[in-house]
Amino acid sequence: MSDVAVDLEELREKILTEPDVILDDRDIMRVLISANEKSLGGNIVDLRGIAMERLESRLDRLEDTHRSVIAAAYDNLAGTNQIHRAVLTMMDPVDFEGFLKGIGTDVAAILRVDSLRLVLESEANSEGEIAVRRLGEVLTVVKPGFIADYLTQGRDGVPLRQVTLRQLRPDAEVLYGDATQWINSEALLKLDFGEGRLPGMLVLGSEDPHQFRPNQATDLLAFLAGVFERQMRRWLS
Known part of the structure; x- marks a missing residue:
């Protein structure tokens, strides 16, 4: 054979x-x-x-659907871990100055954003604003009403959401400074510091126009905003 x-x-x-x-x-x-x-x-x-x-x-x-579901699950898990790491990092500092420095460096790196700013409304005079600014470059002090105007882009009747995601090149050097010209998307986290206090806002800016899009889920960023509010209330008390 x-x-x-x-x-x-x-x-x-x-x-x-x-x-x-x-x-x-x-x-x-x-x-x-x-x-x-x-x-x-x-x-x-x-x-x-x-x-x-x-x-x-x-x-x-x-x-194909199965692969897409698995990919989305992995992305969601990675995003959750990212937010958890950022929250733990925010809880480490023992003073307000260290808290602000950590936001602009470690927290920004964990969240993979190109710019991170804390915006506080204040009725303080110019000398008072300068004194606050010295606590860190990440902090920006603005006049009352600025945050609502920035969130709504000056349009009346637009509801103020806790988290706003948008793709644009902002016209706001007061927030981003020299980085304004290359910020192409941003996440705006409105902060409530309690009754009798003016609001604040955490601003995350990215050069990538697709990092923050209006159709993205905002639950993780809303959680981050909630933790940040509570940390700020501790420093403001």
Whole structure:
């Protein structure tokens, strides 16, 4: 018996003992079905072949959906871990100056943003504002009403959300300074420091125009804003 015949006999035995090897291979099954259709002739329609093609198409769509769901889950987990790390970092400092420095360096690096600013409204005079500014470059003091105006872009009747995401090049050097010209998307976290206190805002700016988009979920950023509010209330008390 020739080597070819021996190989064929071994292959036949393999298929007979383990048919799943063939059935689980989509490429082999597709070739076998195509060969069967050709043997039937042009006047016969093989409904089993058509049904299998449709099932394969549905399977492909299901696999694509499955991959998309898994990718989204991993992204969500990574985002959650990122926010948790930022929160733990914010809780480390023992004084307000260290808290501000950590925001502009460590927290900004963890969140992977190109600019991070804390905006506080104040009715203090110029000397008072300068004294506050010296606590860190991350802090910006503005007049009352600035935050609402910036969030709504000066439009009346626009609701103030806790988290606002938008893709734009902001016209606000008071927030970003020299970085204004290359900030292309931003996340604005409105802060409530309690009754009787003026509001604040945490501003995250990115050079990437797609990092913050209006259609993104905001639950993690809302959690970050909530923790930040509580930390600020501690320093303001």
